[in-house]
Amino acid sequence: MDLVMTGTGSPIPDPNRAGPSQLVVAAGRHLLVDAGRGCLMRLAAAGSGAGALDRVLLTHLHSDHLTDFNDVITSRWIGGFPPAPLDVVGPVGTERLVGDTLAMLGPDIGYRIAHHEDLESGPEVRVQETSGGLVHEDDEVRITSAPTEHRPVHPTVAYRIDADGGSVVLAGDTVPCAGLDELCVGADVYVQTVVRDDAIRHVAIPRLMDVLDYHSTIADAAQTAARAGVGTLVLNHVVPAPAPAHEEELVGRAAEHFDGRILLPADLERIAVSVA
Numbered sequence: 001m002d003l004v005m006t007g008t009g010s011p012i013p014d015p016n017r018a019g020p021s022q023l024v025v026a027a028g029r030h031l032l033v034d035a036g037r038g039c040l041m042r043l044a045a046a047g048s049g050a051g052a053l054d055r056v057l058l059t060h061l062h063s064d065h066l067t068d069f070n071d072v073i074t075s076r077w078i079g080g081f082p083p084a085p086l087d088v089v090g091p092v093g094t095e096r097l098v099g100d101t102l103a104m105l106g107p108d109i110g111y112r113i114a115h116h117e118d119l120e121s122g123p124e125v126r127v128q129e130t131s132g133g134l135v136h137e138d139d140e141v142r143i144t145s146a147p148t149e150h151r152p153v154h155p156t157v158a159y160r161i162d163a164d165g166g167s168v169v170l171a172g173d174t175v176p177c178a179g180l181d182e183l184c185v186g187a188d189v190y191v192q193t194v195v196r197d198d199a200i201r202h203v204a205i206p207r208l209m210d211v212l213d214y215h216s217t218i219a220d221a222a223q224t225a226a227r228a229g230v231g232t233l234v235l236n237h238v239v240p241a242p243a244p245a246h247e248e249e250l251v252g253r254a255a256e257h258f259d260g261r262i263l264l265p266a267d268l269e270r271i272a273v274s275v276a
């Protein structure tokens with residue numbers, strides 16, 4: 001199983017980091033976790049794409065994690081011969097989000113159905129809402145979720161994917177919480193979105209200060225990793241994004257709390273979760 005960092009950025013536009021999303025390649029399936037800014041460009045670079053996705057897993061409905069979601073729907077629809085349904089998993093509210101997104105795409109869907117004789121209907125999106133527990137299980141892949149804590153954004157979930165003899169947890173935005181701790185126990189890889197509390201306090205703009213309320217700091221993520229005994233901590237969605245020269249220092253800050261492997265990847269880095 002491989003984890004491909006299709007977007008390591010945050011809400012702040014960055015020339016080098018796409019918005020938050022990750023591709024997990026598990027037992028040959030392509031699972032997209034969140035669909036931030038530029039994710040289809042990064043999927044193309046990773047040898048994947050909307051048509052290759054087995055499922056889209058949404059951690060929460062904040063815009064930075066959804067910027068390209070409508071493009072995933074459209075690209076899968078118009079790029080499929082015939083179009084295949086898109087399976088989407090997300091917290092309660094995802095059904096409504098999908099309905100609203102399809103409504104927003106209404107004019108475009110109408111144009112394409114009118115123009116292409118082989119397109120008889122709009123995109124088919126199948127939604128599964130989850131509040132925690134088993135999401136999917138077959139002989140090769142098991143997906144579970146757990147509630148996380150990102151209020152006032154509520155509800156939110158994290159996902160764990162077990163496949164190929166390995167396990168990866170994709171946490172999304174959350175402060176440390178019991179649901180996340182339970183999901184992470186013994187995971188090989190744990191991906192956590194983080195904010196840099198010292199840098200944000202230094203700038204001290206009130207609206208930026210607000211982000212400290214509902215995200216993990218680097219220390220929080222490292223402490224969650226240590227409690228759960230994970231193998232590798234992946235720091236993602238760092239706000240503000242570090243200059244390359246500062247990355248080592250941030251990894252060092254996590255290492256004060258966690259003695260496993262710590263990564264702060266760039267876009268399109270591929271992390272082996274397990275050898276199979």
Ligand SMILES: [Zn+2]
Nearest residue numbers: 060062153173
């Ligand atoms: Zn968020």
Ligand SMILES: [Zn+2]
Nearest residue numbers: 011062064173
């Ligand atoms: Zn976010």
